[in-house]
Amino acid sequence: MGTKGKVIKCKAAIAWEAGKPLSIEEVEVAPPKAHEVRVQIIAAGLCRSDTHVINPKFEGAFLPVILGHEGAGIVESVGPGVTNVKPGDKVIPLYVPHCRKCKFCQSPLTNFCTKFSEHKNPIIEQELMDDKTSRFTCKGKSIYHFLGISAFSQYTVVKDINLAKIDDDANLKRVCLIGCGFSTGYGAAINDAKVTPGSTCAVFGLGGVGLSAVIGCKTAGASRIIAVDINSDKFAKAKALGATDCLNPRELNKPVQDVIVEMTNGGVDFAIDCAGGSEVMKATVDCTTVGWGSCTFVGVNVNDKGLTISPVELILGRTLRGSSFGGWDVDTVPKLVSDYKNGKFNLEALVTHTLPFEKINEALDLLKQGKSIRTILIY
Numbered sequence: 001m002g003t004k005g006k007v008i009k010c011k012a013a014i015a016w017e018a019g020k021p022l023s024i025e026e027v028e029v030a031p032p033k034a035h036e037v038r039v040q041i042i043a044a045g046l047c048r049s050d051t052h053v054i055n056p057k058f059e060g061a062f063l064p065v066i067l068g069h070e071g072a073g074i075v076e077s078v079g080p081g082v083t084n085v086k087p088g089d090k091v092i093p094l095y096v097p098h099c100r101k102c103k104f105c106q107s108p109l110t111n112f113c114t115k116f117s118e119h120k121n122p123i124i125e126q127e128l129m130d131d132k133t134s135r136f137t138c139k140g141k142s143i144y145h146f147l148g149i150s151a152f153s154q155y156t157v158v159k160d161i162n163l164a165k166i167d168d169d170a171n172l173k174r175v176c177l178i179g180c181g182f183s184t185g186y187g188a189a190i191n192d193a194k195v196t197p198g199s200t201c202a203v204f205g206l207g208g209v210g211l212s213a214v215i216g217c218k219t220a221g222a223s224r225i226i227a228v229d230i231n232s233d234k235f236a237k238a239k240a241l242g243a244t245d246c247l248n249p250r251e252l253n254k255p256v257q258d259v260i261v262e263m264t265n266g267g268v269d270f271a272i273d274c275a276g277g278s279e280v281m282k283a284t285v286d287c288t289t290v291g292w293g294s295c296t297f298v299g300v301n302v303n304d305k306g307l308t309i310s311p312v313e314l315i316l317g318r319t320l321r322g323s324s325f326g327g328w329d330v331d332t333v334p335k336l337v338s339d340y341k342n343g344k345f346n347l348e349a350l351v352t353h354t355l356p357f358e359k360i361n362e363a364l365d366l367l368k369q370g371k372s373i374r375t376i377l378i379y
């Protein structure tokens, strides 16, 4: 007996309130409507961005919600009009949609799509499907989607334009990390910063995203990669992945940017902020060289006011840019999955823990305490 066209009852982790643990509940997942796809999630990682929405300081939170945006799964059924995937296909849902129609999708300069963000903050986008309703119900209440994905449910409904179809032999327990953390950091280095061979780089924040940026800098041929974190426990892994130097700002007697400038005879060529917050943003700018220093911002700090910058810092030749999902989209992610299979990069190094989906709160605690890089939840 198939499930197509029927409501599926399954387990999901629901955030009912900010600042509280998630609660594993039975949810009802409605069948997909036009241009929607119901996906069985097989594995998912936990990214720092999942925690922002349930941070009590976060303004504009929409609750209750099913978080999760770093998952991989198998198509269970498709709604009318879906042509890019079929039941049984392996997929990675992406929070960056690709409508192919807007001026951004038609430009090679960006992976942005108007369907991603019509408001100011993409993190509170895609909380409902296009008809402004949710496909999730729990205890009679409608539950919000998150970033168009909601991977912390055994089944979820995603728009067809948010799905990357990947190879049938892809290892979902690893390539789920291509759904966010790995692609974000790696792409920030190679697609957005465009790190060049022989260059000097600094990476701030050595979580799943920052370590992936280190992998990107190394792949691009950087000759020196200075890895910065306030948690020195992250340094062994950063070195194993290619960092040449590691600095802990809390153990230095002057600002970390001053130390980097001294170490590099005037500053690095490329700096990538994978931690977020005004202090790190400032260090990211100040540690780059005048003339051509390139700063790429990835990290997000809830309610932080960001950077105040003097025009002189830019007039002297620096450039600043932000990076969203490392510049990838539904068309380029399948290639990343094959690159992983062909050994071009290592995802194993990012996986510090594996837990059953039901232990998601343990995984969240490990992330908050800085004890994990990525925990893979198995459904």
Ligand code: PAD
Pocket: 046, 047, 048, 049, 180, 181, 184, 204, 205, 206, 207, 208, 209, 210, 228, 229, 230, 231, 234, 249, 274, 275, 276, 279, 280, 297, 298, 299, 300, 301, 323, 324, 325, 326, 367, 370, 372, 373
């Ligand atoms: P994580 O919490 O695993 O890693 C963050 C790391 O930064 C930790 O190791 C911290 O110790 C370190 N850190 C914190 N403060 C500082 C500081 N002042 N100086 C140096 N290091 C510091 O998070 P993650 O790797 O999952 O995500 C990193 C950030 O990237 C986070 O802000 C997340 O929201 C953002 C993100 N952005 C995108 C995007 O597309 N722009 C995508 C995914 C994640």
Ligand code: ZN
Pocket: 047, 048, 049, 050, 069, 070, 180, 181
């Ligand atoms: Zn993420």
